[in-house]
Amino acid sequence: MTRVVAVVPAWNEAGAIGGVVDDIRAFDPAIAVVVVDDASTDDTAAVARAHGASVLALPFNVGIGGAVQTGFRYARDEGYEVAVRLDGDGQHEAGELGKLLAPVRAGEADLVIGSRFVDPDGAYRPPFARRIGIRVFARLVSLLGGEKVTDTTSGFSALNRTAIDLFATEYPHDYPEVEATLVALRSGLRLVQVQVDMRERQAGTSSITFVRSLYYIVKVMLALLVASLRRYPRLEAARR
Numbered sequence: 001m002t003r004v005v006a007v008v009p010a011w012n013e014a015g016a017i018g019g020v021v022d023d024i025r026a027f028d029p030a031i032a033v034v035v036v037d038d039a040s041t042d043d044t045a046a047v048a049r050a051h052g053a054s055v056l057a058l059p060f061n062v063g064i065g066g067a068v069q070t071g072f073r074y075a076r077d078e079g080y081e082v083a084v085r086l087d088g089d090g091q092h093e094a095g096e097l098g099k100l101l102a103p104v105r106a107g108e109a110d111l112v113i114g115s116r117f118v119d120p121d122g123a124y125r126p127p128f129a130r131r132i133g134i135r136v137f138a139r140l141v142s143l144l145g146g147e148k149v150t151d152t153t154s155g156f157s158a159l160n161r162t163a164i165d166l167f168a169t170e171y172p173h174d175y176p177e178v179e180a181t182l183v184a185l186r187s188g189l190r191l192v193q194v195q196v197d198m199r200e201r202q203a204g205t206s207s208i209t210f211v212r213s214l215y216y217i218v219k220v221m222l223a224l225l226v227a228s229l230r231r232y233p234r235l236e237a238a239r240r
Contacts, residue, residue, distance in 0.1 A: 002105065004031045005080040007071030009064055010088025011038040014047050020086060021051040023094035034074055035088065038067040044088070065173035068155075076168040084158045092156040096196045100158035103192045110163045110189040113149075113181070114156035114196035133217045137178045140221065144228040145185030150193055152178040163189055170232065178220050179227050187232040 006024045010017050017035060024033050035048040039061040048055050056070055068085060075083040082104055086092040096114060103109035117134075137152040155177050159167065166187055172179040184191060 001030075002082055003080045004028070004082040004084065004101070005075050005078070006031050006033045007068065007075060007083055007085045008033065008035045008048075008053070008088050009038060009067035009071060009085075010035055010040065010044050010048070011061065011064075011067070012040045012042045012044060013088040013090075014040070014042040014044045016090040017044050017053075017088050018047045018051045020088055020090050020092075020094075021048055021053045024086065024097075025052060027094040027097050031084070032080070034071060036067040036071045036074075038062060038064070063173055064155075065171060065176035068176060069167065069171040069173070072159075072164055072168045072171065075164050080164065081161050082158065083164050085155060087155050091198045093197060093199060096156070097158070099194045099196060100156070103194070104158050104160050108190070109192035110160050111184050112158040112192045112194060113151060113154050114198075115151035115154055115193040116196065116198060117150040118193050118195040133220075136217060137220060137224075140224055141178060141182050141185070144224060145182050147185055147191060149181055149185075149191070152181045156196060156198070172223065172227075174223075175216055175220050179223050182224055182227050183232060186227075186230075 008020055021033050021035070024031055033053040034056060035053045036056045037045040037048065037058060039058050045055045045057050056074060058067065058070065071085070072083065082101070084097055084100060086094065092114070100112045100114055103112050134151065134153055138149055141152050142148045163184065166184070166189065167180065170183050
C-alpha cells in the first residue's frame with residue numbers, strides 16, 4: 001500500500017487548522033497528517049495535535065518556504081512515497097485531493113498542481129494586483145521552463161518520491177511556489193495541472209497587502225531570472 005503524507009505548513013492558524021486536519025482525515029484516514037508549525041504564537045500546534053495530526057514545531061519562524069521544505073524533508077526521511085501539500089488556512093479543499101493524487105498514482109506525473117485557471121471559466125476571481133502577478137508569473141515561468149503553466153502561486157499539490165527528494169533539497173524559502181514550479185520544470189519533472197476549487201481563508205487575515213503584492217511581483221521576477229541561470233540535475237533517470 002502506498003504511504004501518503006499530507007504536509008500542512010501553518011503560522012498562527014489556530015482558528016482554521018483543526019478543520020484542515022479533520023477534512024484530510026475525512027477524505028482518507030490512511031493519509032498521515034503532519035503540521036509544520038512555523039513558531040506560531042497562538043495554539044496552532046496544540047489544536048493540530050488535538051485533532052490527530054503530528055506536529056513539527058519549529059523553534060523560530062522560517063517563513064512558508066522553510067516550513068514546507070521541513071515537511072518535505074520529513075516525508076523523505078520517513079520513507080513516504082507520495083506527499084500532498086495543503087495550506088493551514090483552510091482554503092484548500094481536501095475533497096479535491098483525489099484529482100491531484102490520480103495522475104501521481106497512475107505514474108503519469110511527478111508533480112501535480114491544483115490550479116484555479118486550467119478552466120478559463122473557473123470561479124476564482126483574485127484581487128487586481130494579485131491577478132496581474134499571477135498572469136505575469138505564469139507567462140514568465142512558462143517561457144523559462146519551456147512548458148505552459150497556469151497557476152504558479154498555488155500551494156495545493158501532490159508529489160511522488162522523485163519530486164519529494166528534489167524539493168527536500170531544492171526549495172525556495174521566500175514566496176516559494178512560483179520559483180519551485182520553475183525548479184521542477186528545469187529538473188525534468190513531469191508536471192500535470194488539474195482544475196480545483198478553492199475557498200477563502202477560513203480564519204485570520206492574509207499578510208499579502210497591495211504594497212506587498214507589488215514587492216512580491218518584483219522580488220519573485222528577479223528570483224526567477226536568477227533561477228533560470230542555474231543548472232539543475234535532470235531527474236528522468238531517477239524517476240520511480
